């Protein structure tokens with residue numbers, strides 16, 4: 001069994017700390033482990049697998065030592081500068097920022113959905129946006145079976161997606177304090193505004209969902225539209241997804257397809273008030289789906305409700321699964 005040298009870049013952040021947790025839980029075969037962040041955190045201690053590690057400042061020489069895989073979650077500009085440096089040293093970067101996602105030379109991967117895309121990486125692999133990842137796990141099995149024609153996303157996204165500052169805005173807002181991160185109070189409110197506004201009137205988050213869906217499903221001209229909304233929930237994103245298919249479907253067959261889909265858990269028993277909930281998905285690695293019902297307004301379509309922990313499956317777990325897939329391939333060679 002090949003043991004790997006692995007680095008976490010942005011290890012002190014919300015996703016970075018979850019990388020450490022998920023790596024521990026999944027017990028990846030690690031030989032040497034490195035934690036990196038900005039100069040602000042250099043010298044801090046982080047515990048991993050019962051051992052203390054000192055946070056190193058990320059710099060041009062960080063990848064002079066042999067590192068096989070680096071998980072990056074330190075923002076777009078850090079990835080823009082340092083991912084190519086790591087890649088040039090032969091390190092495979094799995095990057096959680098949006099920096100490389102739409103680069104045609106960079107695979108954008110959800111391991112349950114398009115693991116085959118890992119094969120053509122040139123040492124940088126992008127982790128999709130959190131809202132896109134959970135949608136893909138639900139939509140891929142349906143696309144394979146009934147060929148998706150159009151998708152309408154409406155999201156209900158947790159404040160943890162905006163990092164610690166977003167989290168604090170909700171926590172402090174509930175005590176009556178003014179927001180610092182969001183442009184309006186998030187406590188007792190819904191903000192139809194995630195990331196910046198673009199010229200077409202959509203937000204960047206909405207266009208990430210549109211473009212990343214097309215790239216991951218390999219449907220360049222798929223009709224997709226999205227409205228992304230920040231809601232006063234700490235953890236886990238919920239999404240209402242309306243899907244239209246090219247082909248007809250039977251409800252029983254569709255339910256069976258979803259029950260057999262990798263990484264997906266069906267929670268759908270309206271009589272017992274069973275459907276996916278943000279507070280129940282939090283802390284889990286699966287994507288939960290419920291409220292599955294035919295869209296009676298179109299020839300062939302369905303409405304679904306999809307919930308997942310945005311920091312785990314929406315970020316850290318997905319990246320660790322990509323690393324796991326690569327390590328498994330190395331160990332089969």
Ligand code: A2P
Nearest residue numbers: 010011012013014037038040041058073074163
């Ligand atoms: P630091 O804690 O030293 O600021 P979050 O998304 O939760 O805000 O976390 C961002 C992560 O990215 C943190 O670990 C942060 O480190 C790290 N980071 C931010 N800027 C840089 C940088 N220029 N170089 C390295 N790490 C960075």
